[in-house]
Amino acid sequence: MGERVVILGVGLHPFGRHPDKSIGELARVAALAALKDAGVEFKDIEAGFCGHVVQGVGAGLRTFGEVGMTGIPITNVELACASSSRAAMLAADAIVGGLYDLAMVIGIEKMQRGLLSGVGGAEGGYQSRMGIALMPALYALMAQRHMHLYGTKHEHFAQASVKAHRNGVLNPNAQYQKAITLEDILNSRMIAEPITLYECSPTTDGASAVVLASEKRARQYTKDPVFMDTWAGGTPKYVRGEADFLEGPNEMLARKVYEEAGFGPEDVDVAQVHDAFSPGEVFLVEELGFCPHGEGGPFVYEGNTEIGGRIPVNTDGGLLSRGHPIGATGGAMITELTLQLRGQAGQRQVSGAKTALMHNAGIGGVNVIAFKR
């Protein structure tokens, strides 16, 4: 075993619509907040990793450059909606390997309004022309299949969005800080059945920043560190005779992380999962082992993932309410879980949280990370 990795500092620029702010400005606010939270100066940071998707060439230097130009290596990391969690994993790998004692991640995105066309990019071909490559439709296909196999109801999925928005009210950095009812959600515009408008994460502008440290270095700054304990990344795996739209082998990655972290799903106190669309939470509570397969719908609907429930999920409002500036989302997930494990999550605090699990998915890969205090 190499060095253990500590999340020493976290920071966000509030998520929302910021058309008049540059990515540098958004990043600067998040980065300065994370440095202050960590108690370190930028000149002490040995490497930078910038998670972003569509901010163009050199976004890493443009964002880190806002807080200093110290000559350190800065690497741009793109993994769609999971870019900044992968950036944190690369930073952590380097710390474990003894390359650095202090590294920093900035996650950043400014987005256009409207639906994201998912698969295939410019090479989308017939799927783009025929309106198939539609992100909510991909989740809808999985949702319909889940309804068919397990009797899951639309209300079950929609309840994840009710809960997300309720938590968003408690998060001053959330894009939406307004509660909505199950009825509001079911009556909002149908996008791709069963997914309605209020079951889609919004497009968002925002930034996140994370300072990571080796344990020996972190001990100079804190007596009670939050560890980024274990992490695993993966891509979709070809399995003969099976078709799936999953962005990666969620279940296998979770199993690997649990094994290495030395705890199981029943021991997780608080979790962040990728709820780009409301069915996401239902699928993931099953795949991460919080409930048996097929029971995710009732599990979520009955309140098990509420703050105060059996396993609080997406306490900061999740992608649905906190917002989803794709390159910044992973860093925001790390931020929330770090605050939760420190007991600094304010009204959203899960009392006595000691272990946390995070799942962040992007087209082309999935990251699962365990945290411990």
Next chain:
Amino acid sequence: MGTEASTERKQVSIRGAHLRLGESPALIGSRCPGCGEHFYPPRHVCLNCYQEGLDEVALSTRGDLRSFTIARMGLPGTAMTPPYVIAQVWLPEGVAVATVLTDVDPEAVSIGMPLELVVEKLSTDSEGNDVMTFKFRPVREG
């Protein structure tokens, strides 16, 4: 000679669909000569046994509905007008195909229903050719 030929409307397949037009339309996929695995779209290396140089084959034109959704909102740049049914069709070769259903009442669609391939004109290209695509529709009894 030549002027008439140049104004003749041709049928062309939509880009990326690997659709064979003509008398017996079909999707073109790959079959691995080593392990027999099928793929759509076609590929060069087998994902099951890593053999290179797969054979080109016409895939079954019938399959079952694996999942579907009714798209109620369109995307700019597409040739579809909502509502339309987006479907994942499972072919007997063990291949999933993403497509759109046609000749169907969206409310009557159910997972597992038997479907068959049809070719339809989607649009006209800049040279005046008919751009043809494939969809699936419920198999008619009898």
